[in-house]
Every structure is written in C-alpha cells, then in structure tokens.
Amino acid sequence: MLTLRDKVCIITGASSGIGQTTAVLFSTLGSKLVLNGRNEKNLAETVQLCENKNNIVQIVGDLTDSQIQRLILKICVEKFGRIDVLVNNAGILQNGGIENLKMEDYENLMNVNVKSVISLTQLCLPYLIESKGSVVNVSSVAGSRSFPNVLAYCMSKAALDQFTKCVALEVADKGVRVNSVNPGVIITNIHKRAGHDEEQYKQFLEHCKNTHALGRPGTANEVANTIAFLASDNASFITGELVHVDGGRHAMTPR
Structure with missing residues (x-):
C-alpha cells in the first residue's frame, strides 16, 4: 500500500495545478508538508483542501x-527537523519560437524552470543525504520530444531532464534517489497563463485526441499519483528515471 506517512516533503508551485493536487494527495498519504507558491490566496486554498493541517507550513x-x-529550507528544518522528499514542481510555460523569442523572456523561463530547481536542490541535498530521501522533478514531454513555437520551454525541460539523470548518478552512492515525471497535456491553467483564450484552449484540448495515443489530455491527479509513487519507498530501486505521464504522446510518430 502506498504511503508517505511522516515523510517531510517540500512541494514548490503548490498553489495550483499539479502542485496543488500533489499537495492534497501527499496530505492524505500522511506527509508533513512545506508548500511554496507565489499566490497567497491560492496557496491558502491548497492548505484548506489538505488533511492534517497542523502538519503543513505555507511559504508565499x-x-x-x-x-x-x-x-x-530554514522553516522546514526548524519545524520538522528533516527533509525526506523534494518535489520541484514550480514552472512556467512561454509560447514563442526563434523568430520572436525575447531574451528577457528566455532568461525568466530558465530562471524559474531550471535555475531555481538547481539552487533549491543544492540547499536541500545535505538533509536529503542524511535521510536517504528522494527528489521528484516535474518536467514535460517537451523535454524529451521537440515541438515548434515553445522553444525556450522545450529547452528548459530538456535541461531539467539532464539535471535529473546527472544528479541521480552523482548522489546514488549516498542513498538519494532523483527522478522526474514528464507529463503530456494536463488540464490545468498553465496554457491559459501562457496566452490561450477560452476558445483556443478548447480547440487545443480537442486536438489532444489526435496527439495523445490514449485519445485525451490527462488530469493533475494522474500526475500526482506518479509523483507520490516515485517519492515513496515503493520506488526504492528507481532512480535517474523519466516517467512519461502523457497518454503515450512521447511514443507517437504521427504520419
């Protein structure tokens, strides 16, 4: 049976989408949580959806x-005394290709999707080594497959995939596992934040019937379940893995 009982887990980007759903699931599995997000109201809503609220700290x-x-890091260690799991979920999506890519947008996207992951992982690593814990990075099918007009996003997720595999090898002898989930299109607000209006988003989801082998987009809960598995002791012999939760999209070669 899957459990995260008493595991101290940091989840970034917990105020919406996959991060929020993961936080709620982790709480039901017994985790002690440190949740980060940029939106104070939404992060508070995440906490309200969780169980065992006395074991949750939110950092806006x-x-x-x-x-x-x-x-x-400071609050997590002061409150709970350890770190068992780091879920690097915070990320942004930016539309645009080589002809219209603005370098300031590229730098912002790389700062959020890559640099902050590296920095936070470095800070948490001594505690993860002590607990023989695990890291789960939330990447994308765009890290392992190429798509037009999302150039910087694809580059950032490809970098994150290499970070996952390289760090997994570096810390394996210390008992720390590092894996990623690579979702396909998941029904969250990320595409609307990137500029899709309601009609565009509706058409985009309809198109997923053709771009995903299972014929539909995924749900945040389907990704959260995979994150929970990788974070748990059930995945004790899995490291350096990129787990595609994408309805088979990464395996498709459309004709």
Whole structure:
C-alpha cells in the first residue's frame, strides 16, 4: 500500500495545478508538508483542501528569489527537523519560437524552470543525504520530444531532464534517489497563463485526441499519483528515471 506517512516533503508551485493536487494527495498519504507558491490566496486554498493541517507550513514567495529558497529550507528544518522528499514542481510555460523569442523572456523561463530547481536542490541535498530521501522533478514531454513555437520551454525541460539523470548518478552512492515525471497535456491553467483564450484552449484540448495515443489530455491527479509513487519507498530501486505521464504522446510518430 502506498504511503508517505511522516515523510517531510517540500512541494514548490503548490498553489495550483499539479502542485496543488500533489499537495492534497501527499496530505492524505500522511506527509508533513512545506508548500511554496507565489499566490497567497491560492496557496491558502491548497492548505484548506489538505488533511492534517497542523502538519503543513505555507511559504508565499517567488522561487527565483534566493531568500525565499533559504526561507523554505530554514522553516522546514526548524519545524520538522528533516527533509525526506523534494518535489520541484514550480514552472512556467512561454509560447514563442526563434523568430520572436525575447531574451528577457528566455532568461525568466530558465530562471524559474531550471535555475531555481538547481539552487533549491543544492540547499536541500545535505538533509536529503542524511535521510536517504528522494527528489521528484516535474518536467514535460517537451523535454524529451521537440515541438515548434515553445522553444525556450522545450529547452528548459530538456535541461531539467539532464539535471535529473546527472544528479541521480552523482548522489546514488549516498542513498538519494532523483527522478522526474514528464507529463503530456494536463488540464490545468498553465496554457491559459501562457496566452490561450477560452476558445483556443478548447480547440487545443480537442486536438489532444489526435496527439495523445490514449485519445485525451490527462488530469493533475494522474500526475500526482506518479509523483507520490516515485517519492515513496515503493520506488526504492528507481532512480535517474523519466516517467512519461502523457497518454503515450512521447511514443507517437504521427504520419
């Protein structure tokens, strides 16, 4: 039976989408949680959806801020005394290809999707080594497959995939596991934040019937379940793995 009982887990990007759903699931599985997100109202809503609220700490702030990163670590260790699991979920999507890519947008996307992950993982690593814990990075099918007009996003997720595999090898002898989930299109607000209006988003989801082998987009709960498995002791012999939760999209070669 899957359990995360008494595991101290940090989840970034917990104020919406996959991060929020993962936080709620982890709470039902017995985790002690440190949740980070930029939206104070939405992060509070996440906490309200969770069980065992006395074992939850919320930290509002932009993860690209090194002070927020250090605050997450400080509060987690002061409150719970350890770190067992780090879920690097915070991320943004930016549309645009090589002809219209603005370097300031590229730098912002890489700062959120890659640099903040590296920095927070470095900070947490001594505690993860002590607990022989695990890291789960939330990547994308866009890290392992190429798509037009999301250039910087694809590059950031490809970097995150290499980070996952390289760090997994570096810390394996210390008993720390590092894996990623690579979702396909998941029904969250990320695409609307990237600029899709209601009609565009509706058409986008309809198109998923053709781009995903299972004929539909996925749900945040389907990704959260995989994150929970990788974070649990049930996955004790899995590291350096990129688990596609994408309805078979990564395996398709459309003709």
